[in-house]
Amino acid sequence: MLAAVSSAVLTGVEGHPVTVEVHVGTGLPSFAIVGLPDASCRESRDRVRAAVTSCRVQWPSRRITVNLAPSGLRKAGAGLDLAIAVGILAAAEEIPAGSWRDTGFLGELGLDGSVRPVAGTLCLVDAVDQPAVVVADRVASEAALLGRHRVRSVPHLAALVAALRGDGPWPDPPVDRRADPVSIPMPDLAEVRGHELGRRALEVSAAGGHHLLMVGPPGAGKTLLAERLGGLLPDLHPSEALEVTRIHSAAAERDSFAGLVRRPPTRAPHHSASQVALIGGGSQHLRPGEVSLAHRGVLFLDELGEFPATVLDALRTPLEDGVVRIARAELRTTLPARFLLVGAMNPCPCGAAGGPGSCRCSPAQLARYGRRLSGPFLDRFDVRIQLLPPDPALLVDGAPGEATASVAARVAQARARSADRGVEANAALDAPGVDRHAPLDHAAARLAEGALRSGRLSARGYRRVRCVALTLADLDGVDPPIGVEHLAEALVLRTAGVAGDRSAA
Amino acid sequence: MTRNDDDQRRLDALVVMASLEGITPARLRTLATLGDPTAVVDRLARRRLHHGALPRGAVEQWAGQAVDLRRRSLVDEYRAAGVQVVEVAADPRWGAALATLEDPPVVLFCRGEVTALEHRRVAVVGTRAATAYGREVAGSLGRDLAGEGVAVVSGLAKGIDAAAHRGAMVAHHGDGGSAGPPVAVVANGLDIGYPADSRRLQVDIGRCGLLLSEHPLGRRPAPWQFLARNRIIAALAEVVVVVESHERGGALSTAERAAAAGRTVMAVPGPVRSAASAGANALLADGAEVCRHAHDVFVALGLTTSAAAAAADAAVGAPGDLSSTGRVVLDALGWEPATLDQLVLRSALPLATVAVAVEELLSCGAVATSGGFYERAAP
Numbered sequence: 077m078l079a080a081v082s083s084a085v086l087t088g089v090e091g092h093p094v095t096v097e098v099h100v101g102t103g104l105p106s107f108a109i110v111g112l113p114d115a116s117c118r119e120s121r122d123r124v125r126a127a128v129t130s131c132r133v134q135w136p137s138r139r140i141t142v143n144l145a146p147s148g149l150r151k152a153g154a155g156l157d158l159a160i161a162v163g164i165l166a167a168a169e170e171i172p173a174g175s176w177r178d179t180g181f182l183g184e185l186g187l188d189g190s191v192r193p194v195a196g197t198l199c200l201v202d203a204v205d206q207p208a209v210v211v212a213d214r215v216a217s218e219a220a221l222l223g224r225h226r227v228r229s230v231p232h233l234a235a236l237v238a239a240l241r242g243d244g245p246w247p248d249p250p251v252d253r254r255a256d257p258v259s260i261p262m263p264d265l266a267e268v269r270g271h272e273l274g275r276r277a278l279e280v281s282a283a284g285g286h287h288l289l290m291v292g293p294p295g296a297g298k299t300l301l302a303e304r305l306g307g308l309l310p311d312l313h314p315s316e317a318l319e320v321t322r323i324h325s326a327a328a329e330r331d332s333f334a335g336l337v338r339r340p341p342t343r344a345p346h347h348s349a350s351q352v353a354l355i356g357g358g359s360q361h362l363r364p365g366e367v368s369l370a371h372r373g374v375l376f377l378d379e380l381g382e383f384p385a386t387v388l389d390a391l392r393t394p395l396e397d398g399v400v401r402i403a404r405a406e407l408r409t410t411l412p413a414r415f416l417l418v419g420a421m422n423p424c425p426c427g428a429a430g431g432p433g434s435c436r437c438s439p440a441q442l443a444r445y446g447r448r449l450s451g452p453f454l455d456r457f458d459v460r461i462q463l464l465p466p467d468p469a470l471l472v473d474g475a476p477g478e479a480t481a482s483v484a485a486r487v488a489q490a491r492a493r494s495a496d497r498g499v500e501a502n503a504a505l506d507a508p509g510v511d512r513h514a515p516l517d518h519a520a521a522r523l524a525e526g527a528l529r530s531g532r533l534s535a536r537g538y539r540r541v542r543c544v545a546l547t548l549a550d551l552d553g554v555d556p557p558i559g560v561e562h563l564a565e566a567l568v569l570r571t572a573g574v575a576g577d578r579s580a581a
Numbered sequence: 582m583t584r585n586d587d588d589q590r591r592l593d594a595l596v597v598m599a600s601l602e603g604i605t606p607a608r609l610r611t612l613a614t615l616g617d618p619t620a621v622v623d624r625l626a627r628r629r630l631h632h633g634a635l636p637r638g639a640v641e642q643w644a645g646q647a648v649d650l651r652r653r654s655l656v657d658e659y660r661a662a663g664v665q666v667v668e669v670a671a672d673p674r675w676g677a678a679l680a681t682l683e684d685p686p687v688v689l690f691c692r693g694e695v696t697a698l699e700h701r702r703v704a705v706v707g708t709r710a711a712t713a714y715g716r717e718v719a720g721s722l723g724r725d726l727a728g729e730g731v732a733v734v735s736g737l738a739k740g741i742d743a744a745a746h747r748g749a750m751v752a753h754h755g756d757g758g759s760a761g762p763p764v765a766v767v768a769n770g771l772d773i774g775y776p777a778d779s780r781r782l783q784v785d786i787g788r789c790g791l792l793l794s795e796h797p798l799g800r801r802p803a804p805w806q807f808l809a810r811n812r813i814i815a816a817l818a819e820v821v822v823v824v825e826s827h828e829r830g831g832a833l834s835t836a837e838r839a840a841a842a843g844r845t846v847m848a849v850p851g852p853v854r855s856a857a858s859a860g861a862n863a864l865l866a867d868g869a870e871v872c873r874h875a876h877d878v879f880v881a882l883g884l885t886t887s888a889a890a891a892a893a894d895a896a897v898g899a900p901g902d903l904s905s906t907g908r909v910v911l912d913a914l915g916w917e918p919a920t921l922d923q924l925v926l927r928s929a930l931p932l933a934t935v936a937v938a939v940e941e942l943l944s945c946g947a948v949a950t951s952g953g954f955y956e957r958a959a960p
């Protein structure tokens with residue numbers, strides 16, 4: 077007998093439909109899986125056999141051939157277990173013909189027959205064309221996010237067999253305590269005292285999508301500020317939320333799925349993390365890295381100078397194109413990775429807390445430190461600020477700062493103005509776009525000319541400064557031309573540097 | 582054989598000794614005490630030289646090097662490269678200039694005007710990690726001292742040294758003949774441009790002042806060589822002025838050597854909270870003389886100078902035509918580097934207003950910026 081059961085496998089964040097064809101025929105008892113399964117997928121044989129046996133169903137002692145189609149697609153992982161088991165039971169006529177036809181099956185099997193969730197369930201469900209899917213209990217709500225399928229969840233293969241035979245009802249979906257997630261309190265800008273420049277930099281960065289570099293000694297409040305950038309970004313649109321959730325689903329360890337991602341994520345990987353963990357890839361399972369998990373959110377790289385040069389180099393494609401490209405012999409795919417980059421670092425190895433004159437580093441140390449970050453990489457940061465620990469008096473009795481909610485309202489207003497220009501945020505404006513949308517008034521033009529002539533500003537920097545000035549004007553609700561106040565503020569938001577770096581701002 | 586040939590061969594031998602790998606000023610002095618240099622090199626080359634103060638392994642290696650080196654006429658090669666070789670003990674002018682040194686260099690390599698030794702000499706030294714304040718004071722000291730015919734001696738390092746040299750160059754270009762020539766003592770071979778930032782300056786000083794080193798051509802800088810260099814600066818100068826120095830900065834070693842040799846040590850006072858002035862302020866607390874401007878140095882040298890020089894050093898004021906917010910922000914800045922946050926806090930003005938004021942101050946030159954810090958500069 078022959079049966080063909082629908083399922084799907086994951087490549088990066090893409091689900092691909094897979095048909096599991098099972099033939100049970102005469103001949104010496106055997107069990108083979110063909111159709112480009114990888115090692116983990118081939119292990120299905122042992123799991124499926126143990127799981128079926130544990131359901132008190134007779135294992136067909138015949139010649140069993142499982143073909144995974146299309147055969148050109150490499151199949152990794154254990155997510156096809158459930159479909160293979162259903163296919164064998166169907167081909168052996170243990171379950172009624174037709175009971176399984178309109179359904180996709182996604183799940184891994186335990187030796188005891190328990191059905192376990194698969195990473196990337198959301199992406200996999202999306203690849204299922206049938207009107208119904210069967211998944212493990214824990215991912216039922218995730219599978220339902222798309223709203224396209226009748227979602228059924230089973231804790232155990234035996235329960236699935238009973239339901240397909242009509243011996244019992246479909247199990248009730250488990251009560252999902254995460255369905256209405258308690259909103260985790262986000263750090264608020266009101267808690268930040270002092271740091272006028274830092275607060276303004278966050279606001280500009282959020283409003284204009286400008287990458288932000290914070291330079292300062294340990295304890296200057298770089299992390300404090302970076303943690304509050306995500307809170308200023310607008311909610312994700314429903315389509316963006318689904319897109320981001322798919323990435324998080326694909327990267328999820330089994331239990332970490334926490335519902336639809338409605339807010340822009342913030343990721344803060346440590347500099348010791350591997351390149352695969354940061355950028356994505358991996359030899360066994362292709363996994364989204366931190367840059368993809370930060371998609372449509374914030375990627376915070378603390379101690380920027382400590383990240384290996386190869387990792388920073390690998391950030392170039394995502395920073396330019398908003399994606400990570402994976403190209404291998406049998407696999408070519410892209411992972412979304414459009415994020416707001418926030419870098420933080422010490423001005424030099426000794427920290428030089430007091431600015432010029434306080435540094436005790438040797439020239440060789442400084443030169444080595446400056447070489448770690450290339451000029452073109454630093455060029456990505458439109459906003460570069462120098463931070464010092466705020467005056468202790470401010471921490472004790474300074475007034476609380478403006479709250480996240482009211483700053484976020486201005487950010488939303490500024491983003492609306494960018495949208496009128498046809499871009500999501502001003503940072504996406506190209507050179508002609510900046511020239512068209514950010515003309516300078518007379519006084520501002522004179523200021524810019526002075527800065528250019530004195531060498532404080534490079535030609536490339538000049539365009540980016542006008543772009544930031546446009547964002548400042550948007551935040552104040554002022555139409556171009558750019559006035560001297562906004563240009564001056566954009567200039568001071570671009571002054572921090574790193575010791576040993578010779579590129580002009 | 583003429584007397585000149587003899588001299589030349591003697592100098593050649595000294596350059597051979599100075600060029601040996603791993604040679605130090607002390608080892609070179611030891612070699613020079615072993616007899617006539619030509620004979621010493623000969624014994625070295627024939628492995629007939631033994632001395633307790635010289636490591637056996639080094640002497641072994643030197644034998645081969647001496648064989649190679651003495652085939653060349655090194656003094657001619659140096660002359661072709663524009664470098665003069667001086668045997669210090671044999672030259673009365675240099676002997677006098679370096680008389681206070683217990684450990685004088687055996688040979689000196691120079692490029693430029695040896696007439697610099699006929700001028701009064703003042704060293705202006707300090708930290709590489711200088712503030713705009715320090716660089717500005719060092720620059721005007723260099724300019725005003727040189728303007729009165731004083732040879733300004735320093736070490737060509739980044740920061741204070743370079744600023745002092747540059748100031749002296751300004752005076753030199755300003756009034757042709759009468760200005761004091763700049764003198765730079767470097768810690769590497771004269772053909773090595775170090776530090777890279779000062780390469781241009783190094784060339785200029787070799788052209789219109791005096792460039793000195795006790796190291797042969799090709800020798801790269803090493804940490805111990807900087808300290809050894811400081812002793813030459815201390816000996817050459819009648820007065821050593823420390824402009825800015827950190828708590829244990831290298832400029833303090835120059836000051837110590839100078840004090841030990843009975844030279845006048847002066848220091849420029851700085852803000853008590855500025856790390857870059859900690860060493861200079863400590864010198865003042867220990868009894869160094871106060872240097873506020875070139876006039877203080879002229880007094881220490883016993884020079885009477887034109888009133889104009891003293892007037893030129895009057896305290897730097899704010900430029901005349903600043904906006905009212907520009908003036909407020911300049912006052913908030915004071916004389917220490919400050920971040921924009923500090924300026925906002927001290928001036929109690931909104932960020933955008935401070936930003937405009939800062940840009941005004943930058944464009945009129947009253948303020949300089951580096952790495953996100955703002956510093957007061959001379960207008």
Ligand SMILES: [Zn+2]
Binds near residue numbers: 426427434435437
């Ligand atoms: Zn440092």
